Amino acid sequence: MKPHVRLKVKGDLQLPEVPHWQQLLTSKVGAATQLDPAIDAIFGKYHLPVWFTKEYRPMGAGWDRSEIASGLDRIYRVIVQDDRSIPPELVKELAALPMVEQAEIGQIGRVDLPEMLPTQMSIDTDSRSREAIYLKQSHQYSQGNPEIKIAVLDTGVNLSHPELRSALLPGYDFVNIIDGADRFLGDYLDADDSPEDEVGHGTHVAGIIAAKGVAMPIGVVPHCKIMPVRVLAAMSRGNKRVGAGLVDNINAGIKWAIDQGADVINMSLGIRHTGGGLPHQEVVDYAQRKGVSIVAASGNDGQEQLYYPAALPYVITVGAVDEQGDIAGFSTYGHQVDLAAPGTNIYSSHLNNAYAFSTGTSHASPFVAGAVALLKSYALKKKGTNLSDSQIKHILKHTADKIDARFKHRKAGFGRLNLLDALRLLDDKLS
Numbered sequence: 001m002k003p004h005v006r007l008k009v010k011g012d013l014q015l016p017e018v019p020h021w022q023q024l025l026t027s028k029v030g031a032a033t034q035l036d037p038a039i040d041a042i043f044g045k046y047h048l049p050v051w052f053t054k055e056y057r058p059m060g061a062g063w064d065r066s067e068i069a070s071g072l073d074r075i076y077r078v079i080v081q082d083d084r085s086i087p088p089e090l091v092k093e094l095a096a097l098p099m100v101e102q103a104e105i106g107q108i109g110r111v112d113l114p115e116m117l118p119t120q121m122s123i124d125t126d127s128r129s130r131e132a133i134y135l136k137q138s139h140q141y142s143q144g145n146p147e148i149k150i151a152v153l154d155t156g157v158n159l160s161h162p163e164l165r166s167a168l169l170p171g172y173d174f175v176n177i178i179d180g181a182d183r184f185l186g187d188y189l190d191a192d193d194s195p196e197d198e199v200g201h202g203t204h205v206a207g208i209i210a211a212k213g214v215a216m217p218i219g220v221v222p223h224c225k226i227m228p229v230r231v232l233a234a235m236s237r238g239n240k241r242v243g244a245g246l247v248d249n250i251n252a253g254i255k256w257a258i259d260q261g262a263d264v265i266n267m268s269l270g271i272r273h274t275g276g277g278l279p280h281q282e283v284v285d286y287a288q289r290k291g292v293s294i295v296a297a298s299g300n301d302g303q304e305q306l307y308y309p310a311a312l313p314y315v316i317t318v319g320a321v322d323e324q325g326d327i328a329g330f331s332t333y334g335h336q337v338d339l340a341a342p343g344t345n346i347y348s349s350h351l352n353n354a355y356a357f358s359t360g361t362s363h364a365s366p367f368v369a370g371a372v373a374l375l376k377s378y379a380l381k382k383k384g385t386n387l388s389d390s391q392i393k394h395i396l397k398h399t400a401d402k403i404d405a406r407f408k409h410r411k412a413g414f415g416r417l418n419l420l421d422a423l424r425l426l427d428d429k430l431s
Contacts, residue, residue, distance in 0.1 A: 003086050005078040006248055008102040021053040021077045038097055046090045049081040059259040066289035070282050109271035111232060111243040114360035116200050116350055126347030128323060130217045133367060134420035141423045144221030145377035150209055150369055151257035151265045154202030155243055156195040156230035161203060163211040163349045171195040171228035172256055174249040195230035200351040204358050205268050207349030208366040216347055216355055220370025224377060227262055229253045232269060247279055254283040258292050263376055266369035267296040268362035270307030279308035288314045293389045295369040297361035299332030311336045320364040321416055331361055333411040339400055341367035341417040371419050375426055383430050395422050
């Protein structure tokens with residue numbers, strides 16, 4: 001991956017049209033090497049040849065109100081044409097220009113991937129986690145609606161898995177393969193329409209949401225549809241596997257999912273804030289304006305810490321509880337946590353049509369994403385009503401099982417997910 005600068009300009013500028021970065025995948029013909037005299041001069045001063053591209057595509061023929069209000073039309077990806085690194089002084093000079101709102105070097109986000117522990121397949125394996133949220137009783141209300149779509153932004157999905165293949169919609173792959181500690185392999189702007197999982201993390205997450213129940217517990221919403229969006233590839237760090245992807249490509253995946261009609265986005269990933277603007281802020285703002293719910297894992301360091309997108313106010317942030325219903329020791333906590341859900345020794349789908357156990361807030365988050373989809377599905381079925389994100393949050397907050405007398409707990413948020421009580425409250429309100 002060639003280095004690039006993420007450049008956000010102020011809204012009153014009239015700049016020439018430039019292609020989207022993905023257009024450079026097939027051809028450099030028409031690639032823009034100039035944008036504005038002041039900006040061009042800084043790259044010229046450092047003798048750094050670049051291509052100017054748009055960071056995002058508009059949803060339609062032109063930018064709509066939500067895209068403009070979120071600032072998506074004003075963000076550029078400035079790609080270095082050779083393999084030289086970008087001088088930090090160049091970025092500082094760009095950021096100092098009156099016309100520039102933000103300038104930063106494109107960053108790689110790294111996420112520790114929980115270990116997958118394959119085991120003999122059993123239909124009874126780990127019924128405990130599903131019982132903890134009262135899933136069997138909740139399915140008497142609904143098992144989901146195929147009109148409701150959940151985008152899983154992760155390492156991809158095992159597209160042929162018998163638990164998932166009937167639930168899968170067309171997806172997209174926004175990352176390259178990663179080798180070693182620091183390097184992407186492959187073309188510098190690789191992307192395609194085959195989000196096949198090479199790690200198993202995304203497949204495990206998707207199974208919790210929508211598995212058919214062939215050889216594992218049935219998913220939270222087996223009748224809903226899964227949109228696989230690959231935003232993380234795998235790399236090794238010592239003896240551990242790490243998911244990694246360009247933060248800007250994760251953003252592209254969020255916008256793509258929204259524009260493809262996702263109702264819910266699950267992000268069992270998170271990155272630390274390393275400077276500049278808050279990670280994912282503008283696309284989360286866009287999701288809010290479009291009414292798309294985002295659910296994210298709080299993190300797995302067991303500390304009071306902020307990971308993004310979970311730390312953004314609009315996102316539903318999920319911590320993990322263990323088999324006894326207590327907050328798991330690894331679950332990252334703080335004011336940003338909204339709910340807790342089962343997250344230890346969760347059994348679900350894995351690579352090569354197999355199954356595995358895994359532990360982490362990564363596997364708590366999809367229980368809540370599935371709950372959001374189930375509430376949306378039930379409202380659509382009973383009243384033809386599209387529940388808003390704020391209505392969903394109200395229901396989940398007021399039906400969660402408290403772990404003590406506090407209304408909001410620093411580690412558990414509003415409490416443990418109680419899907420049955422959430423559906424009962426929704427049914428009462430719809431009636």
